[in-house]
Amino acid sequence: MLLSHKTSIKISQEYSNIIGHMCYAASKLWNICNYERRHYKELGLEKYPDWYYQKKAHKGNLWYKQLPSQTAQETCKQLDKAWKSFYVLKKTGGIKDPNPPRFKQGNIPVTYMQMGIRHEKGSDQLRLSLPKELKSYMEETYGIHEKFLYLENKIFRNMDHIKQLRIYPPENGKYDLIVIYEIEEPEQLSQNGHYLSIDLGLHNLMTCYDSGNGRTFILGRKYLSLERYFHKEIARVQSVWYAQQSERGIKYPKS
Secondary structure, eight states, X not given: OEEEEEXXXXXXXXXXXXXXXXXXXXXXXXXXXXXXXXXXXXXXXXXXOOHHHHHHHTTTSTTGGGSOHHHHHHHHHHHHHHHHHHHXXXXXXXXXXXXXXXXXXXXXXXXXXXGGEEEOTTOSEEEEEOOHHHHHHHHHHHOOOOSEEXXXXXXXXXXXXXXXXXXXXXXXXXXXXXXXXXXXXXXXXXXXXXXXXXEEOSSSSEEEEETTTTEEEEEOHHHHHHHHHHHHHHHHXXXXXXXXXXXXXXXXXXX
16 A cells, blocks of 8 residues: 655755755756657657657756656656646547646656665665766765765654655755655455445535444534534625725725
């Protein structure tokens, strides 16, 4: 079973520079592949450039080489998924006149796959690989000599099988992180012939039937009563607030 966990981690200036550069490189690689898909005929390509073609054709590209190999491939794959969604919408008419995937104007998240992540069981720390070209660039340009990225957080302690790591562009000395990890499937309880059926409703939150004693019971009347009360109260307060703003000459009252 795969689970995901989102968290934020504080980051040093050196790490912020490295991750920010990878996020920038990912956006540039996205735009290069996106341009190629939009103009493949003008570029003289015989066939439409799918993911299998692009992940091989751009291996020598500057921005591709600034990312771990699997991270660069995943960037191309995300673009491929976006184009597939566009063609499905165009074919089915799910959206009228859908727009093709856009070019990225800013940095985008980077995804580390399992091969680029090193994690010891029970440890709070992850070690992420860095491509050779990125390490050379960071050393020559900024004097940063990091060989790996080390991420530390207590959430990693109970994650024995990390499958994927999605790192968002750093902001204000920290960055958001989504970890996808695998756990063992929970064992199913043995069948004992005793069941509870639940029907979600509008007037009642739940109507339940207990097969053990044949009884039906209703839950949530009090909750829905409270919900209706607060909806009315919110509407009343907003009405007063709009009136007060109008009296002060505010042309477009804010909620």
